[in-house]
Amino acid sequence: MELKAGYKQTEVGVIPADWEVLPIGNIATVTSGGTPSRQVAEYWDGDIPWATTTEVNSDTILETAQSITAIGLANSAAKLLAPGALLMALYGQGKTRGKVAVLGIRASTNQACAAIVLSPTVSKMFVFHFLVSQYSAIRGLSNSGSQENLSGGIVKAILVPFPPTKTEQEAIAEALSDADALIESLDQLITKKRHLKQGAMQELLTGKRRLPGFSGEWEVRRLGDVIEKFVGGGTPSRSNPAFWGEEIPWVTVKDFATFNPRQAQESITKLGLLSSASHLITKGTLITSTRMALGKAVIYEVDVAINQDLKALFPIAALSANYLYFWFQYHGQTIDDLGSGSTVKGISLPDLKKIEFGLPSISEQTAIATILNDMDTELAELDSRLAKARQIKQGMMQELLTGRIRLL
DSSP states (O other): OOOOTTEEEETTEEEETTOEEEEHHHHEEEEEOOOOOTTOGGGEEEEEEEEOGGGTTSSEEOOOSEEEOHHHHHTSSOOEEOTTOEEEEOOOTTTTTTOEEEEOSSEEEOTTEEEEEEOTTSOHHHHHHHHHHTHHHHHTTSBOSSSOBOOHHHHHHOEEEEOSSHHHHHHHHHHHHHHHHHHHHHHHHHHHHHHHHHHHHHHHTTTSSOOTTOOSOOEEEEHHHHEEEEEOOOOOOTTOGGGEEEEEEEEOTHHHHTOBTTBOSEEEOHHHHHTSSOOEEOTTOEEEESBSSTTOEEEOSSOEEEOTTEEEEEEOTTSOHHHHHHHHHHHHHHHHHHOBOSSSOBOOHHHHHTSEEEEOOHHHHHHHHHHHHHHHHHHHHHHHHHHHHHHHHHHHHHHHTTTSSOOO
16 A cells, blocks of 8 residues: 555554654653551551552542551552553453543552653653554453463553654643543533433422422322233243344344334344244333343334243323323432342342332423423433544544544
8 A cells, every 4th residue: 555645554543744653661760669568557647648450540649548657668669659650450350450540649550550751852751642543452452371461561562652842742742632622521511411401300209399380298109009000021032033033123132222212133024023932012112121231211102022031011091101201210229139049140020010100290390391391301411512522532642642633
């Protein structure tokens, strides 16, 4: 493939001809820390913050869960670091290993973190954003064995492409930091809106706060009294390919985690439906789980079939399906707590039917559900904006950190 004029092929891919590629070891000192003895009380709970991989979960570390004393620092491999050092998690079998954060305070670290103290000739935030962009690739450099870990040597060998001036590096870092700030602000707004919705459910679904125009006592019943019928499902034989196809979405607990109101992860044929214990559930019907994901509920916009772990709830005329949906959202944890089972948690239908249910008038249910639906709509719009912001940030990293787009 012919290179674009002004660009060159390097170990890290195609970059501008005036950029250079350097290993981290050439532009930084890389060290790890240590852990004072847990047996010596005077080593702990001092005034020196002590960072571990637990803290490497945000862009900037401003506080730590644990601290050590000066004598603890002196009697361990822990090292005191100035603000501005980059910390990379060396260990962690989940998503921790390979994550990077900027140390925003004077602190020490344990042996599971690599401290990267960069030369003042390079932009630390440029390097930070580059390492964040290479998260998956860095994890792939881990030592093999019973536990996959990174090491100081591996970190030192990581190659970084650099613009020729620190000014250009900082311009790139600033653009990416601005994108991060937008993402963080949307994250915080979504968290705030979710808390507001939770508070609204707590007040409106319990009758603690009444909407204008509504008064009087709610009727207190059991869930089983306000559901006309509970309909279960089944699974067509996996050995018969004629039962499986793209005719009817077939819902299982797996679909609760990846909920799409118009489709399921699997589909069955009409023959599969007729040849099994599954049932066709009309759109707009609330579906909940009695095995795994207890307390979760969904409503589909299309007709679906369900498996044996789910129940479709058909309410009496005096109960709105939308109101019932939000009731499940609010009481989800209570329902989950009623479940039992050592390996897979489930709840019996009699136990589900016994749960107390406050029943306002249908008009008040509709008013409550409308408010909560509006809050859900706002949250969905914010989630969409957040997803778009993250997508834009990903594209910016691909373009700016490779020099495909130059800011200077």
